[in-house]
Amino acid sequence: MKYLLSCVLIIISASSFAEDNKTKELVLENGLKILVKEDHRSPVVVSQIWYKIGSSYEENAKTGLSHLLEHLMFRGTEQYAAGQFSKIMAENGADENAFTSSDYTAYYQKLEKNRLAISFKLEADRMRGLKLDQKEFDKEREVVIEERKLRTDDKPNSLMYEIFKATAYQSSPYRNPVIGWMPDLKNLTLEDAKNWYQRWYAPNNAILVVVGDINPEEVLTLAKEHFGNLKPSDITPTKSTQEVPQFGIKRITVKKPAKLPNLLMGYKVPSIKTTEESWIPYALQLIAYILDGGDSSRFTKHLIRGKEIATSVSSSYDAFGRLDELFVFGGTPTKTNTVETLENAIREQIQILKTELVKESELKRIKAQLVAAKIYEKDSVFYQAMQMGQLETIGLPHDLLDQFVEKLSAITPEQIQMAAQKYFIDDGLTVAVLEPQPLSDNSPVEKPLSNKHGH
Amino acid sequence: MRFLAILLVGWIQTAQAIPDVQYWQTEQGTKIYFISAMELPIIDIQISFDAGSMRDNGKLGLAALTSGTLNEGAGDLNAEQLAEIFDDVGAQFSQGASKEMASIQLRSLTDQNLFEPAFENMLRILKKPTFPAKELERIRQQMLQSLESQKQSPSSLLSKAFQENLYGEHPYAFQTGGTEESLPILSRENVINFYKKHYVAKNTIIALIGAISREQAENLVKRILTDLPAGETLPAIPLVPKTPDLKPIHIEHPSEQTHIALGQIGYARSDKDYFPMLIANYILGGGSLVSRLPEEVREKQGLAYSVHSSVSPMLQAGTISASLQTRQENAQQAIELVKKIIQEFVEQGPTEKEVIDAKKHLTGNFAMRVDSNGKLLSYLTTIGFYNLPLDYLQVWSNKIEAVSLEQINDAIKRQIKPEKMILFTVGKRSS
Incomplete structure (x- = not known):
């Protein structure tokens, strides 16, 4: 919060800004x-x-x-x-x-x-x-x-x-x-x-x-x-089944009429609510940004540009779940590549996280984006309310949001490496592949478009 | 009854603090729209060009390919370096092309140390794009992939067939993303020529909103326009022909739902029926769950999750349509019902109460349409592109209030032609 505040105060003269919020x-x-x-x-x-x-x-x-x-x-x-x-x-x-x-x-x-x-x-x-x-x-x-x-x-x-x-x-x-x-x-x-x-x-x-x-x-x-006059109820909190340990990679194929193949890879990870060590979700969140935050992120740099393996590729992690979460990678390969190639390319990026420390310049860039995003989101009252509600429903204090950037900033390159090594393991991995099946004849039945436009 | 009375009072007292739009035009003909909004340390800039796909001129997809490759290399920087400059200062840059225009957009904090590198980078992309051959090829492949993905989406198939058939040979007919036949033959030279001809000062609208003064805005505008060639104003887009006479069009697709649209050619943004039709459309099917179509089709019969009507006026005539999705065995019943609702609406017109309720909603909702810098920015561009008056936002609610039931009925009879509407379906053919 300190960094965000000082940054705001420099640019606008109204010092009541923080107070108002x-x-x-x-x-x-x-x-x-x-x-x-x-x-x-x-x-x-x-x-x-x-x-x-x-x-x-x-x-x-x-x-x-x-x-x-x-x-x-x-x-x-x-x-x-x-x-x-x-x-x-x-x-x-x-x-x-x-x-x-x-x-x-x-x-x-x-x-x-x-x-x-x-x-x-x-x-x-x-x-x-x-x-x-x-x-x-x-x-x-x-x-x-x-x-x-x-x-x-x-x-x-x-x-x-x-x-x-x-x-x-x-x-x-x-x-x-x-x-x-x-x-x-x-x-x-x-x-x-x-x-x-x-x-x-x-x-x-x-x-x-x-x-x-x-x-x-x-x-x-x-x-x-x-x-004020509404009667409360006896609410008995649900006992949700914890996720049991996974003992080996799970692979599935989904066959549906489609044109483009698709890949999903998910690793089991804790959320802020379920984690044993408080820093872990923040390290995971940073990994999501390192790979897929902004146009200069690693996925865009290496998989979309660079090697041109993917048309789209993403990494996502929701730190605000009530239960343990999935860290999900997904994407569509380019025409000349396969889902296998894409899976290998993603795994290669994961391997780099496990073996090489993230550069300070990369972390600095992500922090700049986070600090700015925190101010941009004030352009939407809806989003501000949405964030508070989401946290409170899973039993986290709403003001955690104000500390979010600070908590992310405290994460070290070593912690990022440790999180990658601990959670991105095959025994906790699920891989799904969409295998496109033929669509039926797409040409219009009553009046073919091809007659109309000559293409 | 007491409740209703209270509502009415609230409605009359509606306060709408709509910021003033400042406007000026440069010697070269660029139109500038600016709102000074000092509350947040943010600045948003959108620069728009008459460079949408309606300017493809037979080379389908050219506007989109040009726009898509703009930030893939500029000056002596490559795509990655350009991206890093924005990300380093937390700025958000985007670009895109639609049927009518192409634009680039920047959101940045106002702190000079953050803003300046981002702004300079945007200028570099705008004025010195290099369109590297390798990157151009990659963007082309992405566009081809996107065409493939449309084929697996019944709603995309429907929208493509709808536009192509209603507009025939008119430039509005064609998808911004091009076709499988057109994309492979677009050359780098085509792209460079398109850029040179269209990304010029005479065809530019600049919209700015943020925590800066008029003087600062003028300086930014000067820097945007320095070295941007004046160019030539483009000829107007041809008039849209009347709705063609076509039989129902069906596209076979293995989806569980049948996607349905009924549509016709409508009217232009400048038409005097614009405001009456805004109200008419809200009553027919533009107002989430309370309009006639969702009320009958969804709320009473449970036939569809999403059912609505829409009017989409453009520089030239847009379309008027009703659409829904329902399981195949209910498709025929749903189509008949929608036709009946439209027919009745045109014959009998809306009731006085419907008009009052629609006006209440539209005027009461206006504050929500202009409650963020992001939304205001896009209004500024709209005002510029469609040549709307500067006080457009201030008088919008008054314009709605001033429309009479008679004007609405006249507009409906003039604009909606149930017998001309073409039926489009995507799904499994009924046996």
Whole structure:
């Protein structure tokens, strides 16, 4: 934080900058945690409500339930009929939606600043007052089935990623796709949705995050007024199965109609939440940036430019998971290369991390990017709220974000090497390959385009 | 009822602090749009050229190949050195081409030690690109790969067939990414000539927003334009012909869902129907879940996850369309339903209440459209490219408010032609 601050103070004269950005925090008696941050650049406010519930909480044969429930949250309460939520929000000019992940389900509205009360009123109403009926349930399940086909089944790379995750994780519930397995979706019942809602939707399992052109004291008063009377529930935290050790490389092939092959490689790694030694996730995060952060990163330099092996190649790691994570490498080889060549080239880069210390100049470059990105992200109130909510739902303090750059900066080249040596081992590796199968004849049936344009 | 009344008051009191847009034009004809935003120590610059794929002139993909190779070598630096300079100071550089324009964009911190190297590097890329043969070849291969990837995506196949068939021989017909036939024969000379002809001061719009003064902005602009040849203004793009008379077009694909679009040629950005149609489209299918199409097709019948209508006016006429995806066995039912909704909409028009609700949404939502430097930057370029008035952002809500139900009905009848709409489907053929 120190570095970031000094940097900011040099460039702008308003020294109140840091002061303004302090997040106010309050926990209501019913357990609802509220985080409020001022940002007065535009007359707008974003309000997000986060529930600690997602696909990694789901039980056998009930995958997709959290996400289906997210859809049902728009289908009426005791007070408002189905669809009214979105209608009222639309009339108020709100941008609104919801999203579900492995660890959380979140709902948001972004509105003109003096309409925040509408958002609070309706979110408080559906936190405890959801009305679930058979007709809406049946119809919404069909919508979700269409969503699954659109997002996963008809996209070879997405489908491959789903299978890859379910293969890499043996016992961890991170193997569940957020949208759910199709057979489960077809079997979910209204009763399942009701029970899931009763079990998890309560103020003491939620976090309210508000960022925008607001007065924090007023927001807290308003929040108390709307959410203060909601009854808490007995929330029994789920005992999630830990991932069991892996004893050897897992390789799978996914055969689907497609044109381009694809490669995924995943190594088992801890998250900030699960790590035994606190520095490890930060070292892993740095590795992701070294390989794939910016246009001068190692992957772009050596695999896309240099040897011209990949058309696209990436490395990604999510340090903010509730459970152990996967460090994932992925990519598509160029036309003249194969997935095997690409796998070898990625392995070669991993080997270099294990054997050679990262140069200070490289780390300095990454730090410059991180410091700048931290300031750029202030251009989005939504993103600021999003980051806080994400951390809090997995039980990490939101102000960890302010220390993030500092913690990354403290990592040494030796630690990066140690992390690579410890975690990038074949016995913990899963490799998936998309093997394209022929697509059926693509030519238009009624009126061939080739006749029309002469190509 | 009390609740509704409160809403109404909130709506009237809506405060919209929209920053002033400053404008000036250089002797050579470059248009400059600038907003001074002192809150964050950031500066964003977008330099746009009339160098989109509509200028390919038969060499399909040339605009994109030129844009894509721009930062692969400049002055005496190679791609890697150029990238390192940006990354060393945490600056973000990007470039790209669409149908109508090509642009380069820089986001940097305002600290001089960070900004100067990034800005100089951008100037180098803009003015001294070397288009190295080896890198050009690599970008060409990437574009060819991208064409392959479109073939495995039903939505890409649909969009390609849609544009090509509706626009026929017009320059808007062609994909920015080129074709398998065109890309291999584009030469380095083609690229260099395209760059020389199109990346010139007369065809340039510069948009700036950030923590700098007008004077600083003027200095940056001078440095951008120094040594950039004036060039020639390009001829206007030809008028778009009327919607062609075509039978339904089906593309066979092994997807589980059938991707469906109904579409026609619409109107240009400068058309007097622009604002009435913005409201009309919101009511028909432009407003997430509350418009007629999603209300009937998704919320009542559960036939699709995503269903919407869109209007996309450009310099010349854009398209008007409705689209959705649904499992193959429901495709016919969904198509009939969508046709019926459009037909009714055109015949009967929207209700008074629908118009009020749409206006409330659009005006109430406007603050969210201009709430970041990133969004304002792209508005500045839009204002410049489509020759919109300088107070466009200030009067936008008033323009929406001023539209009458009658004007909307007139616009709908003039613009939407259900009987002319062409049906496109991608998926498995029904048995």
